[in-house]
Amino acid sequence: QELALQGPQRIPLLFGYDVIHGHRTIFPIPLALSCSWNPSLLERCARAAAAEASADGLHWVFSPMVDISHDARWGRVAEGSGEDPWLGSHLAAATVRGYQGTDLSDPMAVISCVKHFALYGAPAGGRDYNTVDMSRRTMEETYFPPYRAAVDAGARTVMTAFNDVDGVPASGNRWLLTDLLRHAWGFGGWVVTDYTSVTEMRNHGTADDDADAARQALEAGVDMDMVSEAFLNELPGLIESGKVPEATLDAAVMRVLETKWDLGLFADAYARCENTTGWSPETHRGLAREAARESIVLLKNDRQFLPLDKQKTTAVIGPLADSARDLLGCWIAAGNAGEAASIFQAMREAAGDVATVIHARGCELEAADDELLAEAVRAAVHADQVVLVLGESWQMSGEAASRTNIRLPKCQRRLAKRILQTGKPCVLVTLSGRPLDLSSEEAKFHAMVHAWAPGCEGGAALAEILFGDVAPVGKLTMGFPRNVGQLPMTYRARPTGRPFDAAVQYSSKYLDSPNDPLFPFGHGLTYGQIIIAAPELDTPVMQPGGTVTVAVKVTNIGTETATETVQLYLRDLVASVSRPVKELRGYRRVTLAEI
Known part of the structure; x- marks a missing residue:
């Protein structure tokens, strides 16, 4: 910043960062937060993240991701609010309000960047960065509403998607960025591309070289090129040659400068740094606990299996049972796993001197280990009740983390089988950044809790729920399939001319699976x-x-x-x-x- 202010133009820099679900205080991943069905909670979490980010000198956060998705294979479902456009729209607007507040000059406000415009949550095959093929009606009715809601809530920036829309890459799509976003929706902020997506138009086959890509992007409505340097390197020549009107560049520059002015950066570029007025880390930790409590979903509780008896000996078993880092999930900004308690640690603390809580790993995340398995069986036999913690590590969801197999790893399923064979009462707790195929487990466990990646206070919140100090209230915002072959899937499907009928051969059904999900959108039990x-x-x-x-x-x-x-x-x-x-x-x- 100092170098920029000493330059001839004296234009302050704008610092942005991937603050996705908290900055220093890490809240549950966005998909988990959406399961609270509580826009006010999301707004308060975003406000807390904005305060911490601003105090660290940041002005701009690349959040919220509002992409609707019906495909759990796609790793970035972790960053969104699930499958429903109506609920997703309310949550998107709330998050934008939380980040930006009512006045950008507020020291605790940051600029929100809504992403990824558009349709990024519907890649073919659930494979990240893949192409998208979609009717205009489906765009308008299902995928566009959360973007529109965020814009209507006042979002100052919008990030383009990597994919094409109607065959034209989003970063070079004038219909999308100008005709729709600016003219139809009235968006008055500025558009930034996702990482290197301008030069990636060459890979799409719609730009001959970087200069052509830069021209297309600017004329389509892009104001800022993230990282690719196509604007930096090519726009001077394009302006000089007359291939791009200078007025087009001026308009893009002015939109960015206006935002810097509204943030108060021209008045004092350092005013926000280290500002702690109006908030405290302790308050934010309390909010993180509240958010985790509301995000955890009780999937199954036959015969009122839960809550557990706090006075009994409890074995907390599994490769994720003593991992604080995996509770935080992907994109943890300035978060510190050392400040979080694992599920085992939290349950031991919750039990206090009343009872004994023991731990065994059982296996590695994706690899069997006979010694670890034997140790886990001994722990289960010694205990009165078992909490089995399985699922995904934090690296198994998020960007570039698509999967064709969303079952638990084979070694974890083996561990579950051996623990159940001990006959000890056992609750299955799963962690993940996406809905999983838990059809095999659902048939075997009396109680199942899905905790997603519940954030820095997730271990403590889960312990409260398992021991009955707090009742679960979370509701799924994305259904869990019975089989990956059902994907993509959504409860909002349109009716077919031959609706499902088990007694009719030529009706819409599978030969080897029911049509419905294992756990549908909106599902979630309580005590x-x-x-x-x-x-x-x-x-x-x-x-x-x-x-x-x-x-x-x-x-x-x-x-x-x-x-x-x-x-x-x-x-x-x-x-x-x-x-x-x-x-x-x-x-x-x-x-x-x-x-």
Whole structure:
């Protein structure tokens, strides 16, 4: 910054960073956070991340990623809010508000960068950076809404996607960046490309050389070229030769300068550094605990297997059971795994002097080890109850981390089999950055908890839930398939002319699997006993442009206070075009006292 301010133009620099789910305080990964169904929580987490990033001298965060995805093979589902555009839109807007606040001159505000525009979450085969082929209707109805919501919330920057849109790379697509984003949606901020995507237009086969790529990108509506240096190296010659109007470059420059002005950088480029007014690390850690509690999803709890008895001896087993780093997930910015407690450490602390908590690794993440397996079996035999922690490491999801096999690794499945053979009560806890194929495990375990990558306070939050100090409230925002062959999949699928019918041979079904997911969108259990009655409408007919009120009675028949997220889905049965079999259009979280 000092060098920039000593230069002839004295234009302050703008510092940006991948602050995806926290800066120093690491919150649950975005896919996990979305399972809270709590926009206010996401806004507060983004606000905390902005405060910490700003204090470290940052002005710009490359978040939120709002790409809708229906394919768990794609590693970057970890960074988004799942499969639903309606919920995703609310969460996108909340995150933007959290980062930017109400005034960019606020020392705790940073610029939000919405990404990846557009359709990046739908690569063919779930393979990162792959091409996308999609109808305009699907774009408009399913994939565009969260981007639009973020823009409407005031996002100052938008990042282009690596993929093509209708055959034209996003970074050179004028229809996408100018006709749609600026003219139709009214976006007044500036557009930055993703890493080297300008020069990658040569690989797409739509640019002859870097100069051609730079020209296409600028004329399409790109204002800043990230890393590729095509703008830096080629624009001077393109302007001098008249191939690119200087006014086009001036407009791009002005949009960036206006943002720097609004941030107050021209007045004082150092004003934000080390600012801790209005926040504290301790408060942010408390928020991280709250976020983890709300993000963890109870998938299965037959015969009220959970919560565990804190006074019994507990064995915490698995290759991820004592790993604090894997709780943080991908993209941890300035986070420090040394400041987080592993699941084993957190459960031992939660049990205190009341009972014994022991640990065994059982196997490596993706490799069997007979000695570790034998040690784990001995630990299970010695214990009264077992918490088996399996899943993905932090490196197995995120960018460039697509997978064709989303089952647990073979060595982990072997470990699970041997632990179950001991006959000890066992709950399966899974960590991952994506939905997994847990169909084999679902048939064997009485209780299953999916903790995703729950952040720096995730171990403590999980211990609270397993021991019953806190009840789980998370709801899935992306369904878990029964088999990878079902992907891509979404609950919002349109009806077919031959709907599923087990008794009809020529109906839409698989020969070797049910059509439905193992755990659907919106699924998530709690410890209470909640009954939701049939909905009641105030009118059986709704006229065009009219409204209808839906009322539903929710009853707690248990002996403990319970929380439930009541979800409202709609379907247009007869329309001019085929509509999804159901669409989320509302929800409300209610907490009810015991009888």
